[in-house]
Amino acid sequence: MQNAVPLSWYLILSAILFGLGVAGFIYRRNIITVFMSIELMLNAVNLSFIAFSYALKRVDGHIFSFFVMVVAAAEAAVGLAIILTVFKNRETLMIDDVSSMKY
């Protein structure tokens, strides 16, 4: 076949993006950047769903990916509202400084 791309490359790309999302989530201190790393992880998972949907020649992967997008939208809205409230009370966006419930 002319110039076909093996499916495993798409899955490897999805794994790399997911790994980078986890790295950002663990390493960064600004809460908004942590949130964006979560969105990166969700995007990587979407790519996996669409790739497998191509392999099985069914459209159900697309539909599940659509639901993931919807849930990500709801989560982003509520999460950013929580971030706004935390900022209003603590005046800081660094997660290290929101530590008043630590031992």
Added chain:
Amino acid sequence: MTALIFFIFAGIAVFCAINLVAQTHPIASALSLIGVMGSLAILYLQLGGEFIAAAQVIVYAGAIMVLFVFVIMLLNAGAEGTSLQVSQFAKYLGIVLLAAFLGLISFIIQSMLPRTEGVVFGAFQGGTALDVGRKLFTVYLLPFEVTSVLILIAIVGAIVLARKEI
């Protein structure tokens, strides 16, 4: 041609993802995430998911990321300062271990996946809006209705959390 487009946009996606993690200013991270989403939309088009590609750009890159950008601008988030508590050795060791882990995962995926035919642009024609809509409103009707209730809950929750206390 398919391989060329895949490499270009996969490269852009990985570069933007590394940029997201490495940049200090949140706005730069947000724009890199938009770059990731755009290149992923192109990859979805290659895999035959035309409706999902359009939905990704309209919903994810065009609405959710606008929300992120608004919050960053409203809170006037500045660049992160250097933290004195994380040791540099741990940071570099982490990067090396991450690269090794991702290489191992890639090798496992490459060797485990059966030798099916590769991805050719245009081979999967079942991702049109017609097919997605048909499945969405017949087989997956209950999850669809539940997600609309979920969005309603999220709207009410966001408004309650973020409003001004009078």
Added chain:
Amino acid sequence: MDFIILSLIKAAVVAFVLLTALAYLQWIERKVIAHIQLRVGPYRVGPHGLLQPLADVVKLITKEGVIPSHVNKLFYLMAPWMAVVLALISIAVIPFGPQITVGPVTTWMQLTDLRIGILFVLAVSSIGVYGVALGGWASNNKYSLLGGLRSSAQMISYELPLGLAVASPLLLANTLSFREMVAYQDGFWLGFIPRWNVFPEILGFIVFLIAGFAETNRVPFDLPEAENELVAGFHTEYSSMKFAAFFMAEYANMVTVTAVATLLFLGGWLPPFPEPYSDFIPIAVFALGGLIAIYHGLNPARRMDKFTLPVTGLVFLGIAGLFGLSLLVPVLKTILMALFWFCAKVGILLFVFIWVRGTSPRFRYDQLMRFAWVGLFPISMLNLLATGLVVALSSK
């Protein structure tokens, strides 16, 4: 290889015509607003100010581009470029006419047809919000920031009624591509009423136009860039070519919104009367315009018009002759008739845009947002529900 060369030729033609049309759209706007306000508008540069856009382009290019020292350089330079590129990209899926056969080549009068053409236009307009938001934020200036944030909030709020108003003709036509949407509107009811989507969907058309006003930041929704409210809003700190880029992006967005409204609601390039009779309308319109211009040129009010009005009259009569000649050549007839009807409809909608700018006062920002969420959004949702009900009941 043929396909690539053909696409390049089409892209070059469309780009050239579009950029010239944008420059002269600005001339038309200034003249129409001036005449609404009982003055003349640009008059001195060339006959009746026709070379004014050229003078403006020369001025904007040769002006010194000042980059203030307090801005965030990367995003400051990126924002106008992003705005103008995204505004021009959505012209790629707009069809100007049907399939034509010029010599050995058979092609559509469209750069490319996507199966999800309408979603593509919506997607590009969603990303276009970033040009404005980043431009306002990168200028590091409270007026620009307020203007940029207000403008982007307005744009995303009005995207909802826009999308719902677009969904109603989609329910009727059952397709997302522009070509098939126009093909659905072919034909006539009772022999003389065209099957355009505006007749069942008049409410959707009005909602689409109002949301289009808000999407392109035009009066009465132009508070974010109002000169007397926010010191020119998000493009305060921009000068010369970058300002021209924002300006061009606004006019290109206007052209896109009116073109999409024509294709979705007004039947695209289809004539409003059955075929043999509608071929004489362009000839009649241009001939009438030419005769009126020549008649007024015989005893003109101003000395210059002794020369310009007869010339305009002769040009119009020449165009009428060209249309008449094209009735004999089928290929030319298809191209010219399709272009005439498409440009006439888009031109009428653009005139409505400019007319509203000269007439309406501006909304206050909270009134604007309230109108989107409490007014337009329920109306467009009810319209969609009613359309869906009718389609479901009538297709048993």
